[in-house]
Amino acid sequence: MKHALVPSLPAGGITPELMFLVIAIVGTTIAPWQLFFQQSCIADKRLRFADLKWARLDTFLGACVTITAAVCMMIAGAASHTHGFRFTDPAQMAADIGTFAGPVMRNLILLMMINAAVLGTTAISLSSAWAYGEVRGWPHSLQLPWREARGFYSLYLLSVAAAAGIVLIPRAPLQLIILGVQVLAGVILPSAIIFLQLLLNDKELLGEYANKPWNNWVNWTIISVLFILSLILAAQVAAPNLFPSAAGGPTT
């Protein structure tokens, strides 16, 4: 219980692998594509300031469901690990859990995986299509029929097909690809948030909805932490012997 609540470094200390994993977790929790998806989604629905309260509630409920699902997966992973199973992907973990928790639990975990896959495929591809359509000046809205937004819909389908194609490459190191993309999201994130910060502090643009001091405090903390993590990762990759592997000491 103590280790669940009190953060500590794993045995081996601050290694490049640990930095890689930490940046990947931050990058996938506050992913840059989500920033673009959120604003595009609001614009696509043509919501007004009057709808802000419900849009915030929508986002809050979505975040609660996502965090609950993530916590359930972490608990399931920890339970599987406690029972001595060593897995490298969630499907394998679901099969392992099925041996001691029953087929219902196994199927529930697999269902959550399918849900995550469908959500990721549609949301990230849609975010890319919205953003690219905006940059190119194409008509880009789900409210438009196919014939009026061919470029937008084609790019959306192309993104889904490209994602599916990568997954289907024989013997592709999928876990490493997933982690690599998450780390990329983590290192790109600070630059995206900086521009968002500048917009959020523009009182002429947002009026009473401009950032409050506590919003700025949270955002600048995230930006600073991510920059520091990115620089540590950069230093470790450039000079692998910079940090001794036992720097943090065994604590778990």
Place this chain on the structure above:
Amino acid sequence: MATMANPIDMQAGKDHFVVVHPLDDVLETKVDMDALGPMPMTRSVRVSLLSLRAYLILMVLLVVYHVVMLAR
């Protein structure tokens, strides 16, 4: 009774409410980006943006290099 009919085509009466949906709004006209010309920037803003670009290129190359090394 609430109705989803176009609010432009009907008037609010005693026996029903008009639902004004954002999708009924007139579409915004986009600004022509090409006609705006280059954005005026101070030297510090220009340096900051160039530094950010350099950071992004460097970090992307570094992550790709690290992933390729891990895949070997």
